[in-house]
Amino acid sequence: MSLDFLVGFTIFMLALIMVVSMVPGLLAGLESSEIDYDAVAYRTGVILVEDPGWPVYPPWEMKTEAYKDEIERMGLAVSKETPNILLSTKVDKFFNDSFFTEDDYRDRAIFGDIPYSYSFLFRSGSEVKQVGDAPPSGHGYIRRVVKIKEPGAAVIDTSFVPQYKATSAPSADQEFIVRLNFSQLLDPSVDPAYRIDPRTEPVNVTITDFDAFLNMTEPSTTNATLKNVTFWKMDPTRPSPRFTRIPFTYNTMDPGLYTLSLDGNLKSLAPPGGVEVFDNISLVLKPAATSLFTLDQNSILDIRFNFDDDPVRTHITGIHHYDYNPTNVTRPDLKPGVLEVAIW
Structure with a gap:
């Protein structure tokens, strides 16, 4: 009898343990x-x-x-x-x-x-x-x-005339440069919430009141001809660093990569024969484009606006640094x- 009782009690306990272990699963749906x-x-x-x-x-x-x-x-x-x-x-x-x-x-x-x-x-x-x-x-x-x-923006207006308007006539084939130094922009000491990062947000460059930069010594000058906008890069850490032009589909309009607006009209970066500019130039370079440029934290990127008029119609020249200087880039x-x- 004692052996039968022991076997029965053992079976009962095993069954009880199995039932208790199954109860949470049965109640999960409730x-x-x-x-x-x-x-x-x-x-x-x-x-x-x-x-x-x-x-x-x-x-x-x-x-x-x-x-x-x-x-x-x-x-x-x-x-x-x-x-x-x-x-x-x-x-x-x-x-x-x-x-x-x-x-x-x-x-x-x-x-x-x-x-x-x-x-x-x-x-x-x-x-x-x-x-x-x-x-x-x-x-x-x-x-x-x-x-x-919100992304920042470089707005170059009449306040920059003393800085970017040449006092003497430059050559007929001239350029105005907006420069991005990635070693400065991606500085780890800058809070990411306020960092200018062209890899994740658009680069906005607008030149307004363009007529203020015109060559007024030519009485008939009312505009200038933008020949093209090109991108150049340099790695200062390499021996004998120099700028090289970035291969890009300059003559193809692609809003997924960039938008270039001249006096409110969308154009490609290399419009055939150039385009006359009377009042403003606006370029939005998107991260999808900068990702194609194989840039790193040491790179320097130039956005070069190239003008071609003879006689010269605009005196805009120089380098505008796209950086943390609040006068250079406005950050909301x-x-x-x-x-x-x-x-x-």
């Missing part, structure tokens, strides 16, 4: 769905505001339709070192629902095994962006207060904003 949705919303909010996404260089937000499959993760932060500080170009691309599909948001932002529904809402001042549907009751929700970083203050994520 957890509150609202708590699960909140967890997914929280996780998605963290990814968006604390991560820059992937790839980083060139940044995911510069990918075109042909290369959209290369986007693995959509993050909006300037960098991993700047949580809650978002880059405006990333925000604009993320809320472009004509470019991204519902599956893109689920696969590259939510990362859920379940096909969740979603709503992403962004507010900054009077600016409102939204993708997704209106959330029902019982949805998961997270709200993150953020700051927005960080703007407050709010990102709301709803999942159900």
Whole structure:
């Protein structure tokens, strides 16, 4: 009897242990769905505001339709070192629902095994962006207060006339240079939230009031002819460093790489026969272009505006440094904003 009792008790205990170990699994499906949705919303909010996404260089937000499959993760932060500080170009691309599909948001932002529904809402001042549907009751929700970083811009106006207008007539074939020294721009001591990084944000150069730089000794001068805009690079760490011209599709207009506006009209970097300029030149060089230039932290990049008139029609000349001098590059203050994520 004692042996039978021992065997029976042992079987009973083994059965009890198995039942107890199975109970949590049986009750897992009874957890509150609202708590699960909140967890997914929280996780998605963290990814968006604390991560820059992937790839980083060139940044995911510069990918075109042909290369959209290369986007693995959509993050909006300037960098991993700047949580809650978002880059405006990333925000604009993320809320472009004509470019991204519902599956893109689920696969590259939510990362859920379940096909969740979603709503992403962004507010900054009077600016409102939204993708997704209106959330029902019982949805998961997270709200993150953020700051927005806007790209800087070099605006060369009449205040630069004494600096960049030659007193004597230069040669007929002349140039004006905007220079970017990457060793200065990518200085690790500069907070990423305020860093000028051409690898992740556009380079904006605008020459306004162009007539102020004209050669007024020629009474009939009302404009100048822009021959082309070219890119040159140099690595100062190499022996006998020198600038070399960067091969580029100068005669092809590609808004994914750059935009060049002359008096409000879009042109290529090498318009046939040159283009007359009366009032302003505006160039936006995008990170997708700088990523093609094989630049590193030691590189120096020249953007050269080449003019060709005989007799000379403009006296604009010299080198404008695209750097942290506030008179050279205007950098807007960080703007407050709010990102709301709803999942159900």
